[in-house]
Amino acid sequence: MTSAFPTLAPAAAGLSPTRLQAAIDFAIAHESPWPRSMLYPDGSYVGNVEWNESGPWTQIVGPVAERGGPAGIVLKGGAVVAEWGDTERPDMTFSIAKSYLSALAGLAVGDGLIADLDEPVGKTVDGPHFASPHNAKITWRHLLHQNSEWQGEIFEKSDQVDHNRQIGPGADNSRKGQRRELREPGSFYEYNDVRVNALSYALLRRFRRPLPDVLRERIMDPIGASDGWRWEGYENSFVEIDGRRIQSVPGGGHWGGGLFIGAKDHARFGLLIAREGAWEGRQLIPQGWFGQMLTPSPTLANYGFLWWLNRGPAANPKLPASAFSAMGAGSNVIWIDPEHDLVAVLRWIDKSASEGFCERLVAAVA
Structure with missing residues (x-):
């Protein structure tokens, strides 16, 4: 059952009410330009337009839902000091799902399902996806840092679809999808949704249970999240494990599907991460995971284990160096x-x- 967040007046929390309201007004005034239907007038899906998607892998294979308006919530010391919009509406959340996968990887390590992050994934995940000479070198750490250079096709999407992909303001995706020569696993960063889907599949093979069930049982229910969130896979992402037909879920909404969730549930998850996996006296995620999760990747200084860091050349000097975030398109x-x-x-x-x-x-902050 959902439990209520404590609330605190901004001034009592050490925040300037006037400046806090200015931040909220700024967020509301800068709404995403994405159409609320998620489709442009010509019927194009926002993702295909956003990432200059073309070629044989553009088909939308997961659910897509109309989005809500601007919304947000701010916690200070674990209490709500500001809230705007509909914070309970479950909306698509795109690549924030990657950071939830990171938390599940932490559980897998704590459970002994991943004995060593530097062990090849193929040692414990059988089948063709990690069996080639190239993919056999890929470790769990490589997948979490997005520098695996995994090659292949999973659920009818090829890694090539995100070759030469750029993200962030000013991204140039004019060459996205053009095949490039692969590097050694662990040597080159590329934001690649197919490779994250390969990680999700590998975690499913280790847990041998639907990842949304693991997330709900181990994390979301204990932190008092609502029952309105859901994690959707693709129509063709079902696999058989121990005689059960289980849907593998993606790390975003690139081709539909992904995590549909409200801002308030995100805030609970964010607070759990801020508290290094502890919630009301229970250690839900091993505390030792967080030091590794927030260590900069050797191939991208502002990236950890599927979390964005305020580190390296891209750091914003106006924000604390210890700050970090989960980010999804839309935004x-x-x-x-x-x-x-x-x-x-x-x-x-x-x-x-x-x-x-x-x-x-x-x-x-006063």
């Missing part, structure tokens, strides 16, 4: 600031404005 953000004990969730803000909101939020 959807869980931003965590350990220095100020802040957790903020943003739904449907223009991607160029999310850091501006965070800067204003930090400026509201």
